[in-house]
Amino acid sequence: MKTKIVIVDDNANNLLLEKDLLIVAGFEVHTAVNANDAIQLIKEVKPQVIVLDVQLPDISGAELARILRSSIDTVSTPIVFVTASVLQSDIDHLLSIPDSAYISKPINTRTFSKQVSQCIK
């Protein structure tokens, strides 16, 4: 069975790019464009890893991550943040969430899927 991934990003192009890269790498990929849809989707799909854009239209990626951590189904599902922020304080804030990692934007297309799969337990 393929490893399931949910990607959450409101930017259609970035979503498509990440999705393609992960599909090519052999993952089963599901996508959402806002936090609200993402919560629903993650409940249904039960992914092994979640890839989160940090700036979402409804709530921030970090807030979404905290909501996910408070639910029994996703309390320890690895979360990979994809962020354009380069401020150490922002990044420290993200990494304070347990089982999280970050990939900075722009992503390296040649290593992206490898970076994501490294997070799967």
Added chain:
Amino acid sequence: MNKISTPKELPEYSESIVNTVREPLIIMDQHLRVITASRSFYDFFRAEPKDTIGKLIYNLGNNQWDIPKLRELLETILPQKTSFDDYKVEHDFTTIGWRTMLLNARQVERSQSNDRIILLSIEDITERNAIQEGLVKANKELEILTKDLVKAAQVKSEFLANMSHELRTPLNSINGFSEVLYDETFGTLNEKQKQYVKNVLVSGNHLLLLINEILDMAKVEAGKMTLTVTELPIKEILYEISGLIKDAANKKNLKMVIDISTYLKNIQADSLKIKQILYNLLSNAIKFTPDGGEIGIKATQTDTETHIVIWDTGIGIALENIEKIFEGFFRIETPYSRVTEGTGLGLPIAKKLVELHRGKLKVESEGNEKGTSVHIILPIKHITTVIRDENKNSHS
């Protein structure tokens, strides 16, 4: 006895004393009738002795002197205290306009008779007051201006940080998709297509480099650049970076002179930032040295400091520009530099990063065509900040 005093009752010398004081002075009897006044009083208030002497003070100058605060001083305060200083009175005189005055009053018992005289000196502080008020106002305005300036600098840095952030998002897809196309992940390209996609990728990466430089500058200026300090093998890092730029030096036929002391201890510093500094300076040395010249690295240590010199035999820097090259976006206009690429941020960033490490960066050049050397001094032990575990933020 209730007789009215006249100037004749004052000894002659007191008359001349009265006239020597520079501040307007009036002498009154106990019924507040003017016995005499100084010359300065007449000058200042544009009055005549004939309209003054023998008159009740309040009636002077067509009752201009009927000032409530003056009444209070003369009728209430003085009988109790016999002397009073710096009593502030503001009044609009029809003859001389709005005045702020400090009144000093003395009540003197006369020895022969039982009556008293009152001395009243008037200090005009209208101008002093205006100057003081002006100063206070100017000070306040300065304070506001300083605050505005600090805020403007902050807004500028925040703007740059936000802008760079916003620019990275579209660049993510520009660079990402062209990379995927170039790698032919979804099918092969013909030669022309491949070349064009490569052009997009090269330009995209160049744009990203610029954005990163601007962002770095904004971060340092906003005080948001933090160091991730570890124990660094500085010797290995110096060799690593010289290895990185070797190709570029060979392309320009530059001789590379490497003189790194074998006994370099590890230093406590931010690995990425030290590499960024060295890379920037070595790129400059290569960039600004014409074909066939020399560039070099020299590194030594004392007990407490590492001293690194990156030098070249290139176009040099004129004395008048030695300061300006640190201002940011400054590029010296020479026929040579016009053909070189750059934004003029590499050096200012390098200096700021060295200073974040509590080190020093200094540029020396004998002038045009005389080559350049950049000296960096880095402390071996990092001061204050806690040493972080570098493995914590291991992704990307």
